[in-house]
Amino acid sequence: MLDRFDLTRFQQARILVLGDVMLDRYVDGSVERMSPEAPVAVLRADGERSMAGGAANVARNIAALGGQAILIGLVGQDDDGAALTRALRGDGGIEAHLITDAARPTTTKTRFVAGRQQLLRVDHERSTPANRAVEQELLAAVQSVLGRVNLVILSDYAKGALTDRVIAGVAAAAKAAGKIVIADPKSRDFRRYRGVDLLTPNRHEAAVAAGIPCGNEAEAVMTGAHLMEQTGIASLLITRGEQGMTLMRKGRPPLHLAADAREVFDVSGAGDTVIASLGLALATGFEMETAARFANLCGGIVVGKAGTALVHPADVTGALHARALGLSSDAKIMDLGQAVAQAEHWRASGLKVGFTNGCFDLIHPGHVTLLAKARAACDRLIVGLNSDASVRRLKGAERPIQDEEMRATVLAALASVDMVVIFEEDTPVKLIEALRPDLLVKGADYRLDQVVGADIVQGYGGQVLLVDLVAGHSTTATIKRLGRNQ
DSSP: OOTTOOGGGGGGOEEEEEEOEEEEEEEEEEEEEEOSSSSSEEEEEEEEEEEEEEHHHHHHHHHHTTOEEEEEEEEOSSHHHHHHHHHHHTSTTEEEEEEEOTTSOOOEEEEEEETTEEEEEEEEOOOSOOOHHHHHHHHHHHHHHGGGOSEEEEEOOSSSSSOHHHHHHHHHHHHHHTOEEEEEOOOSOGGGGTTOSEEOOBHHHHHHHHTSOOSSHHHHHHHHHHHHHHHOOSEEEEEOGGGOEEEEETTSOOEEEOOOOOOOOOOTTHHHHHHHHHHHHHHTTOOHHHHHHHHHHHHHHHTTSSSSOOOOHHHHHHHHHHHHTTOOSSOOEEOHHHHHHHHHHHHHTTOOEEEEEEOOOSOOHHHHHHHHHHHHTSSEEEEEEEOHHHHHHHHOTTOOSSOHHHHHHHHHTSTTOSEEEEEOSSSSHHHHHHHOOSEEEEETTSOGGGSTTHHHHHHTTOEEEEEOOOTTOOHHHHHHHHHHHO
């Protein structure tokens, strides 16, 4: 159903995101000792970073997938509000209308992180509902942009922006304008979302609101049916973590979607990704079942990334290619940023990360043997793949025989390969410096001093392994034989 999913349609989508915006701040460092003052770790801070979170992260996910987001939310009259405004200015595809509420601070979550371990989170927030004057400002802002959008998302983090009056006002205005409204709920009482077209609770939120367990498919159906009857809402998508999703629609049988089988790194922001991708699909005319399947795919991708991450079109394309070949929907083909995050997670989990590289044009038994031996020497194997332009510079204008997408897809189909990263340069030095593999593998037809990146890997304590190759196999020889047989 997703094999012909056209991501370019998202470029025509404009979605209004209204809800609780926040600033996510990270203080990164290392722990080398315990405090003499109390039994707590001492974090030696060496960096700080900030990004837009909450409803703003929904907007970022829409923009990352190629859509346009109009974001409305509340900030305080403080430095964090100014920082959040600046962060959103740097995100292309987002038009932000942030209303200042002097009665509350900007919701800010500060996380103290050592390596990949979060030590402490400090929240600055006030969750009291917005007052009547601020409610009117929010509704006026919605009315001013409603005619320019295809769909409305309510991103409720229970921080006070989405009061009962605001939700009811937006639902009524959207209905009058013929716009779909979907909401990610946080309230225990889902009746306040009456008038919304689709709710996307997780299983815990649904169970609490319904007072019914939501641990398996049967319970999810009972929970969903109860909530739909209670609220009058026609559709419900319950996200159930590793158990997938359940889509409930009035007058239609329930649809259970299995979770994509992949390694879960971090569930931070997964709900934001799900509602953003679901909204984009619905806004561009996809039927609800297809939209739910797409959201399920994107949710599976984002939990395989570190931190509050985004899904990009390349992630989706890679996952769809893998599905077409019957592979795990865990997309092995990654860009450099994704690859670095995944390699860091593997190392943090105590896994030995290996790396090898090449053109891999017309894969033959020599390639397969090299990759198998490389994988046997490590826990995870990353393959750096020369791009088409890089191969032409190295091998001549007639190469490669197969383009980079085909070569990457074939490599990703091999059980010995855990990740494929395409690089444009003539050598993989940039990749090696960024990925910092524990093991660098090349064929024994190279001497150690000829292996590109060997000095880098050995410099930080890594190893270089030269493996014996299967004689009599090469792509060049295969091409010559084909030429003689024509």
